[in-house]
Amino acid sequence: MNLNLKVWRQDSPQEKGKMVDYQLEGISEHMSFLEMMDVLNQQLIENAERPVAFDHDCREGICGSCSMFINGEAHGPVKGTTTCQLHMRSFKDGDTIFIEPFRANAFPVLKDLVIDRSAFDRIQHSGGYISVNTSGNTQDANATPIPKENADFAMDAATCIGCGACVATCKNSSAMLFVGAKISQYALLPQGQVEAKERAQNMVAQMDSEGFGNCTNTGACEVECPKGISLSNIARMNREFLDGSVTK
Amino acid sequence: MSTLDGKIPAGPIKDKWTTYKDKVNLVNPANKRNIDVIVVGTGLAGGSAAATLAEQGYNVKAFCYQDSPRRAHSIAAQGGINAAKNYQGDGDSVYRLFYDTVKGGDYRSREANVHRLAEVSTNIIDQCVAQGVPFARDYGGLLDNRSFGGVLVSRTFYAKGQTGQQLLLGAYSAMNRQIARGKIKMYNRHEMLDVVIVDGKARGIIARNLVTGEIERHSAHAVVLGTGGYGNVFYLSTNAMGSNVTAGWKAHKRGAHFANPCYTQIHPTCIPRSGDYQSKLTLMSESLRNDGRIWVPAKKEDAQAIRDGKLKPTEIKEEDRDYYLERRYPAFGNLVPRDVASRAAKERCDEGYGVNATGEAVYLDFAAAIVRYGEEQATIKGENNATESRIRELGKEIVKAKYGNLFDMYKQIVADNPYETPMMIYPAVHYTMGGVWVDYNLMTTIPGCYAIGEANFSDHGANRLGASALMQGLADGYFVLPYTIGNYLSSDIRTGQISTDTKEFEEAEKHVKDRIEGLVNNNGTHSVDYYHRKLGNIMWNKCGMARNEKRLKEAIKEISELRDDFWKNVSVPGGAYELNQELEKAGRVADFLELGELFAKDALERNESCGGHFREEYVEKSGEQKGEALRDDKNYAFVSAWEHTGVPSEAILHKEGLEFNDIELKQRSYK
Numbered sequence: 001m002n003l004n005l006k007v008w009r010q011d012s013p014q015e016k017g018k019m020v021d022y023q024l025e026g027i028s029e030h031m032s033f034l035e036m037m038d039v040l041n042q043q044l045i046e047n048a049e050r051p052v053a054f055d056h057d058c059r060e061g062i063c064g065s066c067s068m069f070i071n072g073e074a075h076g077p078v079k080g081t082t083t084c085q086l087h088m089r090s091f092k093d094g095d096t097i098f099i100e101p102f103r104a105n106a107f108p109v110l111k112d113l114v115i116d117r118s119a120f121d122r123i124q125h126s127g128g129y130i131s132v133n134t135s136g137n138t139q140d141a142n143a144t145p146i147p148k149e150n151a152d153f154a155m156d157a158a159t160c161i162g163c164g165a166c167v168a169t170c171k172n173s174s175a176m177l178f179v180g181a182k183i184s185q186y187a188l189l190p191q192g193q194v195e196a197k198e199r200a201q202n203m204v205a206q207m208d209s210e211g212f213g214n215c216t217n218t219g220a221c222e223v224e225c226p227k228g229i230s231l232s233n234i235a236r237m238n239r240e241f242l243d244g245s246v247t248k
Numbered sequence: 249m250s251t252l253d254g255k256i257p258a259g260p261i262k263d264k265w266t267t268y269k270d271k272v273n274l275v276n277p278a279n280k281r282n283i284d285v286i287v288v289g290t291g292l293a294g295g296s297a298a299a300t301l302a303e304q305g306y307n308v309k310a311f312c313y314q315d316s317p318r319r320a321h322s323i324a325a326q327g328g329i330n331a332a333k334n335y336q337g338d339g340d341s342v343y344r345l346f347y348d349t350v351k352g353g354d355y356r357s358r359e360a361n362v363h364r365l366a367e368v369s370t371n372i373i374d375q376c377v378a379q380g381v382p383f384a385r386d387y388g389g390l391l392d393n394r395s396f397g398g399v400l401v402s403r404t405f406y407a408k409g410q411t412g413q414q415l416l417l418g419a420y421s422a423m424n425r426q427i428a429r430g431k432i433k434m435y436n437r438h439e440m441l442d443v444v445i446v447d448g449k450a451r452g453i454i455a456r457n458l459v460t461g462e463i464e465r466h467s468a469h470a471v472v473l474g475t476g477g478y479g480n481v482f483y484l485s486t487n488a489m490g491s492n493v494t495a496g497w498k499a500h501k502r503g504a505h506f507a508n509p510c511y512t513q514i515h516p517t518c519i520p521r522s523g524d525y526q527s528k529l530t531l532m533s534e535s536l537r538n539d540g541r542i543w544v545p546a547k548k549e550d551a552q553a554i555r556d557g558k559l560k561p562t563e564i565k566e567e568d569r570d571y572y573l574e575r576r577y578p579a580f581g582n583l584v585p586r587d588v589a590s591r592a593a594k595e596r597c598d599e600g601y602g603v604n605a606t607g608e609a610v611y612l613d614f615a616a617a618i619v620r621y622g623e624e625q626a627t628i629k630g631e632n633n634a635t636e637s638r639i640r641e642l643g644k645e646i647v648k649a650k651y652g653n654l655f656d657m658y659k660q661i662v663a664d665n666p667y668e669t670p671m672m673i674y675p676a677v678h679y680t681m682g683g684v685w686v687d688y689n690l691m692t693t694i695p696g697c698y699a700i701g702e703a704n705f706s707d708h709g710a711n712r713l714g715a716s717a718l719m720q721g722l723a724d725g726y727f728v729l730p731y732t733i734g735n736y737l738s739s740d741i742r743t744g745q746i747s748t749d750t751k752e753f754e755e756a757e758k759h760v761k762d763r764i765e766g767l768v769n770n771n772g773t774h775s776v777d778y779y780h781r782k783l784g785n786i787m788w789n790k791c792g793m794a795r796n797e798k799r800l801k802e803a804i805k806e807i808s809e810l811r812d813d814f815w816k817n818v819s820v821p822g823g824a825y826e827l828n829q830e831l832e833k834a835g836r837v838a839d840f841l842e843l844g845e846l847f848a849k850d851a852l853e854r855n856e857s858c859g860g861h862f863r864e865e866y867v868e869k870s871g872e873q874k875g876e877a878l879r880d881d882k883n884y885a886f887v888s889a890w891e892h893t894g895v896p897s898e899a900i901l902h903k904e905g906l907e908f909n910d911i912e913l914k915q916r917s918y919k
Contacts, residue, residue, distance in 0.1 A: 032661075057488040057489055060324055063324065063488060128421055129422060132375075134299065142335060155407055191378060
């Protein structure tokens with residue numbers, strides 16, 4: 001198929017960016033979206049132009065590196081997929097495709113489609129852990145049975161890949177789905193109880209200081225999340241936060 | 249040629265590690281505060297090591313090329329992690345895990361290391377649960393297990409099909425706690441481009457800030473490489489796009505011996521390639537072989553008809569299918585080790601029984617499992633007269649619960665529904681057992697430079713068993729290195745801070761800068777990918793699943809020529825001091841172009857077939873094992889550790905003899 005691409009180009013965080021048009025021919029429907037981008041970049045290199053910078057690594061939907069806003073949707077039109085798992089069969093010959101970086105104040109553009117998501121790391125530093133040293137002498141893994149249902153919910157929350165699609169898609173640039181998922185994972189497990197109150201307080205405070213917006217229950221984050229992280233994690237985060245605020 | 253000392257502690261194998269720990273030199277907490285350690289790579293090995301060393305009180309500087317340590321490629325491991333917990337009461341023990349791993353590695357691993365690995369395996373599960381890793385549980389709330397290839401017990405712990413992700417996020421959380429305390433200084437988007445040696449010891453690294461392009465000097469009392477494997481030398485592999493050999497290779501060029509580079513694992517269950525544009529291959533977890541049956545058509549004309557699109561797999565009658573693994577290996581069936589399963593698939597496809605358009609695919613079929621689970625569920629639910637379609641419906645629910653995310657992934661990539669029609673799979677490069685040579689302390693031949701996890705060579709011999717990579721990464725990082733590195737650093741307590749303002753750092757920095765400038769100013773005609781693909785083709789065709797002397801010699805010559813061409817004609821757009829992804833790739837491919845040659849040399853010198861290294865000249869000629877790999881324990885029971893001299897294929901071979909005192913060397917039989 002032949003495609004018209006409109007791609008965000010920006011040389012550095014300081015400079016202004018703009019959409020640039022590119023034409024691609026002979027794209028196979030079996031290609032992944034990033035393989036289509038590879039074809040574009042090879043074409044640019046052959047013409048002695050600079051290729052488009054974009055983050056990507058595992059290309060199997062788990063590392064969370066890829067982060068393209070495609071035709072106005074985080075990770076493109078297919079639900080429950082990352083950009084790297086999107087295939088060209090979702091497009092048709094002659095399509096015009098708009099490709100932009102995930103946009104949010106807390107995610108500054110570094111170059112072209114590459115953004116700085118270190119705010120997510122800093123939120124995790126503020127409480128995204130259970131304080132246990134590596135000793136080899138913790139209690140036996142089966143000493144505390146955990147109801148399967150709780151373990152499964154915790155796992156569902158823990159599958160977040162930290163890509164930032166929730167932030168990019170939210171009209172408020174809220175990171176509450178990301179933060180709620182981490183708080184929920186630990187809140188649902190007995191190991192996480194000891195520090196639960198402080199964790200919710202600290203992570204929320206860090207989230208606010210990074211410049212992420214608040215949640216107004218639109219639910220777009222859940223819809224666009226490639227891992228289907230549930231909105232109920234935000235509700236649980238709010239409960240944990242409230243609990244910590246009033247009982248501390 | 250010389251022999252290498254693995255520094256294995258004396259005494260019975262069961263006591264070696266305990267005795268070592270009892271006698272090892274320790275560093276007191278006040279002195280740890282004055283000691284810096286650099287950890288390169290933040291996957292399971294690097295991440296767990298960084299966190300644990302920081303907990304102990306060392307000042308850790310951690311580096312990763314990704315934008316966050318959470319994205320290291322350990323995250324993509326699907327199936328699980330082994331541990332000798334024996335929660336299932338099915339006869340598992342530390343000894344059995346040790347035995348299975350040595351046998352699975354085709355008797356080419358170091359016994360003492362493997363036993364230590366099996367010993368600490370149980371601690372890993374305890375530690376991870378304490379961190380909040382949500383492993384799968386049964387209805388009683390206890391941990392669930394599944395079985396993996398090459399073993400007869402269920403010892404694999406898992407978190408759906410995302411075990412690597414959950415374990416890595418556990419290690420990442422432990423790192424985050426130390427980053428918050430200021431004990432780990434994290435350098436995201438940084439790539440190590442050289443190791444700096446001062447007075448014969450590793451004392452720092454040169455790293456490139458991938459955002460600004462700035463070249464930085466970092467000093468420390470020890471340098472730890474947890475930088476993963478080099479499967480991307482094949483261009484197409486299941487590794488992440490950025491996975492590379494650069495850190496290990498730079499250490500090699502500075503004096504670290506590189507061991508067994510030819511030991512590569514070709515994983516049997518990957519999604520077949522679909523075209524020339526393919527950028528990477530996707531693995532489907534080995535756990536699928538618990539329930540999936542592997543087959544090809546028994547008749548060549550059926551296979552041809554399928555390739556031509558005239559016949560569907562579901563139309564082939566049961567008696568016209570060849571379940572070749574069940575036929576050849578009745579004892580282990582579809583759960584033979586990876587090397588055996590991969591070669592069997594290649595053999596069938598080479599004979600003309602392959603099934604997709606390329607002829608390079610076999611079926612992995614869940615129809616029987618769906619019916620089996622469905623009948624079981626119907627009985628549980630008391631539906632004695634359930635119809636066939638009801639049974640299939642019930643069965644599909646169970647299969648979905650077990651493998652749903654894998655099936656979804658397959659569907660997304662292939663656009664085919666594996667609940668209704670068998671999956672197509674083909675082997676792909678997945679893991680490298682070879683790596684930087686280390687002794688029992690995990691120290692390389694450069695004093696103060698350590699290699700852990702997939703980056704080293706020690707535990708998996710010539711073939712790794714499923715669910716053992718995660719085990720080794722975390723064992724090295726959480727439980728082994730933190731002890732062994734103290735033994736070395738105990739003599740460094742009076743050294744004080746290492747200055748970066750020395751001629752050694754200056755020389756290394758200049759070396760790095762010259763090379764980068766050479767690349768960006770080359771004004772060549774071909775892209776980096778052009779060379780990487782060419783290298784991958786040579787590797788796959790001549791150093792892949794089956795190797796022989798003639799093709800390996802050709803490979804050495806062709807890789808050497810390709811490398812010359814690369815330096816003359818590669819084109820790297822953009823500048824050195826900016827975010828430049830082509831430049832990053834160019835540096836990595838340049839190193840692969842050297843490693844590939846050593847790889848072929850190593851394969852050429854090893855005149856036997858063992859594990860993932862299969863030489864067509866060395867197979868059983870007759871009997872029940874006809875056509876199976878033929879090891880030569882008399883002449884080749886050693887580790888090949890290569891010393892760099894300049895040209896990769898002129899590296900000097902050092903041998904570390906492998907002694908098997910606790911396990912009898914036998915031909916691996918899975919029949």
